[in-house]
Amino acid sequence: MMHALRVRSMTNGETIMASAEIGAPPERVFGALVGKEAEQWWGSADTYRMVDWSADLRVGGRWTVVVRTAGGRDLPAGGEFLEIETPRRIVQTWAHGWDHPTLGRRQTRVAWLLEPIADGTRVTICHGGFGGRQEAAAEHAEDWARVLAWLQAHVEAGRLAAA
Template sequence: MSTTTNKDFRAPSESKRAPKAVADGIGGMILGVAEIGGTPEQVFNALTTDEVTKWWKYPGFYFQKDWKADLRPCGQWSVTVELADGNEVHAFGEFCEIGYPNKLVMTRIFDKHPFQGSRETTITYRFEPSPYGTLVTIRDEGFIGRSQAAYGNADIWEKVMGWLDAYLSAK
């Protein structure tokens, strides 16, 4: 019997930190997880204040501007997404549940989206302290009948969580 201790394969590790998202195109839902370098309070604030405009951008494709939010249940939020060609897409919705700093539920609608159209989705964020900062779980629902939008948005959620991690880790 060996006296060396093997690290439990289920324990958190650097390789498990990478954002991951998967879509259930038939069920119309996306589930994403990421370890984000920052406290639950920092992550919550980065997603619900005009701080969004500092980090939620896809260089060469789009950036966000004009963030507005009334952070309370039934409060409205909106943001303008400016595309690289100068066109704009408006996203908006309302906050459904606010459990600062551990949970946020909100709706989202785009005025125009190539795959999603103006379909409303509901996003649930959960924030748990973790060895690396905060474990973020995202559930984005409302894609039934729009499987291309679900798969495309899953890919974007991985990028978004990576941008948020890079932003908060640098602070």
């Protein structure tokens, strides 16, 4: 049975909290987040698509991503893994490699928490470090809601296809 979309995202202007319930175990969700598989689900035709993803999945390891906008512009970002507890937690720095209109190249910090629940995994994202840039935090809160919906749809569709 497909889950109803259960995604929430909010911000106080400094930190974003977003969460979703996904009908799959934490190991499956973790793999979709950190592997090359992320290129399959992260994005949509009307926003942007992930076109390149690489990650050295260890504390101190770097990660990089390039997304291509619907208009064809390539936008890089990257950072460093600060904490990894497979398959429960990832903490990483995040900075755009281009001049984001509301955030610039400010480095922020993203923490992912994957908690087992009765019918799958609760994914919670805490994204902080916006330094009072409320417009940037609001935009990113909307984006995290989209990202979690894409992740949920991808993982649950794969689970149903495998059943």
